[in-house]
Amino acid sequence: MAHGMDSEFVTHFGGIRDGQLAIVLYPEFTLLDVFGPHHMFISLMGERTHLVAKTKDAVISDSGVSIIPQLTFDECPEDLLVLCIPGGSSGTLSAMEDADTLEFVRSRGQKAQWVASVCTGSLILGAAGLLSGYRATSHWAARDLLSEFGATPVNERVVVDRNRITGAGVTAGLDAGLEIVARLRGTVYAEGVQLLSEYDPQPGFAAGTPEKSSPETARLLRGMYEPFIDQARQAIARVRSGG
Amino acid sequence: MAHGMDSEFVTHFGGIRDGQLAIVLYPEFTLLDVFGPHHMFISLMGERTHLVAKTKDAVISDSGVSIIPQLTFDECPEDLLVLCIPGGSSGTLSAMEDADTLEFVRSRGQKAQWVASVCTGSLILGAAGLLSGYRATSHWAARDLLSEFGATPVNERVVVDRNRITGAGVTAGLDAGLEIVARLRGTVYAEGVQLLSEYDPQPGFAAGTPEKSSPETARLLRGMYEPFIDQARQAIARVRSGG
Numbered sequence: 001m002a003h004g005m006d007s008e009f010v011t012h013f014g015g016i017r018d019g020q021l022a023i024v025l026y027p028e029f030t031l032l033d034v035f036g037p038h039h040m041f042i043s044l045m046g047e048r049t050h051l052v053a054k055t056k057d058a059v060i061s062d063s064g065v066s067i068i069p070q071l072t073f074d075e076c077p078e079d080l081l082v083l084c085i086p087g088g089s090s091g092t093l094s095a096m097e098d099a100d101t102l103e104f105v106r107s108r109g110q111k112a113q114w115v116a117s118v119c120t121g122s123l124i125l126g127a128a129g130l131l132s133g134y135r136a137t138s139h140w141a142a143r144d145l146l147s148e149f150g151a152t153p154v155n156e157r158v159v160v161d162r163n164r165i166t167g168a169g170v171t172a173g174l175d176a177g178l179e180i181v182a183r184l185r186g187t188v189y190a191e192g193v194q195l196l197s198e199y200d201p202q203p204g205f206a207a208g209t210p211e212k213s214s215p216e217t218a219r220l221l222r223g224m225y226e227p228f229i230d231q232a233r234q235a236i237a238r239v240r241s242g243g
Numbered sequence: 244m245a246h247g248m249d250s251e252f253v254t255h256f257g258g259i260r261d262g263q264l265a266i267v268l269y270p271e272f273t274l275l276d277v278f279g280p281h282h283m284f285i286s287l288m289g290e291r292t293h294l295v296a297k298t299k300d301a302v303i304s305d306s307g308v309s310i311i312p313q314l315t316f317d318e319c320p321e322d323l324l325v326l327c328i329p330g331g332s333s334g335t336l337s338a339m340e341d342a343d344t345l346e347f348v349r350s351r352g353q354k355a356q357w358v359a360s361v362c363t364g365s366l367i368l369g370a371a372g373l374l375s376g377y378r379a380t381s382h383w384a385a386r387d388l389l390s391e392f393g394a395t396p397v398n399e400r401v402v403v404d405r406n407r408i409t410g411a412g413v414t415a416g417l418d419a420g421l422e423i424v425a426r427l428r429g430t431v432y433a434e435g436v437q438l439l440s441e442y443d444p445q446p447g448f449a450a451g452t453p454e455k456s457s458p459e460t461a462r463l464l465r466g467m468y469e470p471f472i473d474q475a476r477q478a479i480a481r482v483r484s485g486g
Binding site for chain 1 (some may be wrong): 244260271273274278282285292294296301305306307308309310311313330331332335353355362363382383384385391399400411412413414415417418419421422425431433434435436437440441443445447448449450451452453454455456460461463464468469471
């Protein structure tokens with residue numbers, strides 16, 4: 001169950017506001033990076049949350065599932081309450097080098113009340129020049145790359161520095177999304193959203209970070225990401241030399 | 244970052260298997276109920292996970308975002324490793340009374356190795372006769388309704404009874420999905436999936452259940468769900484008298 005049940009919750013906790021939130025889709029984005037924060041945002045019943053892409057054509061995720069965007073870059077409001085960028089792997093590197101995508105993220109990000117990312121989405125924020133001088137995070141395998149964009153990589157799940165809110169890998173989008181709700185509407189409202197989505201997480205295992213997982217699992221997965229990190233370093237070098 | 248990086252992880256931890264997993268889409272399903280477990284499943288790189296619906300037309304979720312299904316009910320394999328049903332609110336009640344949907348869930352559910360649900364998806368499993376005599380859960384607001392289908396409602400986040408795995412509200416789909424991965428592939432593999440998705444949840448607040456939230460927030464949200472619960476009771480009565 002999601003939202004829109006009736007208006008008592010909104011009326012009681014915060015009233016209707018007029019702002020709009022946007023989450024960017026690009027080819028081979030990761031679905032859960034979008035729909036974690038999206039779920040938290042849509043409970044902000046007074047605002048509208050849009051999935052925004054270059055065109056209205058269905059956008060294929062890195063799982064092969066396609067999503068239909070709701071607004072094009074051109075149709076997206078100029079002044080956003082929140083601009084949020086999901087992550088991915090090679091598709092994220094392509095988006096990082098795509099002029100239209102970068103220009104959209106840069107222009108909306110400069111004006112947005114909050115600029116957010118989940119997972120490697122922070123690489124796109126970095127490429128758009130929006131993280132220079134900020135503390136920020138990313139997926140654990142990619143976090144250190146943020147220093148290439150003048151950011152200070154931080155090993156925390158959700159990093160807030162002024163109006164930038166960056167989340168760690170994939171599932172951190174739920175925590176970042178809830179944090180954004182709290183910043184927009186206050187703690188009591190955020191707790192209501194948390195109860196609505198029954199967000200009382202209880203993973204059956206405790207291997208969610210390299211520090212907490214077994215050394216062997218961490219070693220194997222680090223090795224698996226090495227080709228991606230190499231590709232990312234090359235893409236970042238191209239972005240920096242072009243910019 | 245999601246999956247498909249390369250095969251060392253699969254080779255090392257479990258090898259390729261031949262089975263298939265299906266998550267059912269129906270009008271007004273809740274997106275995160277699908278994409279929580281979906282993210283955990285797609286890391287099972289040896290298997291294929293399908294989003295299945297009555298037709299290949301885009302299916303609208305309860306947030307207004309549309310998703311394109313990958314297989315129709317007719318195209319879905321007969322013998323599934325996992326059949327998983329997401330929740331929603333009024334759309335879930337309509338699906339519960341839809342003959343084609345119930346017949347699909349019943350026929351695939353009787354043969355599936357694991358039968359799973361997230362949130363109010365358990366009402367559909369109940370209507371299909373798949374929870375009679377089983378311990379099960381649902382979104383906290385709807386959990387007690389499961390007794391109407393001969394199930395024993397349990398106040399736990401993920402309930403496993405023989406081959407039935409039911410999750411609590413919305414976000415419990417991540418925990419249920421990870422549990423299913425562990426049952427299919429073992430603990431070490433599940434820990435790898437957890438690290439891949441950096442699933443080390445840290446919600447900024449502790450209001451994820453009615454017992455943990457403030458009494459006032461719980462009271463307001465319970466009140467908000469009352470019309471849905473009334474509608475659900477009526478729909479369940481119709482399902483039971485027709486069945």
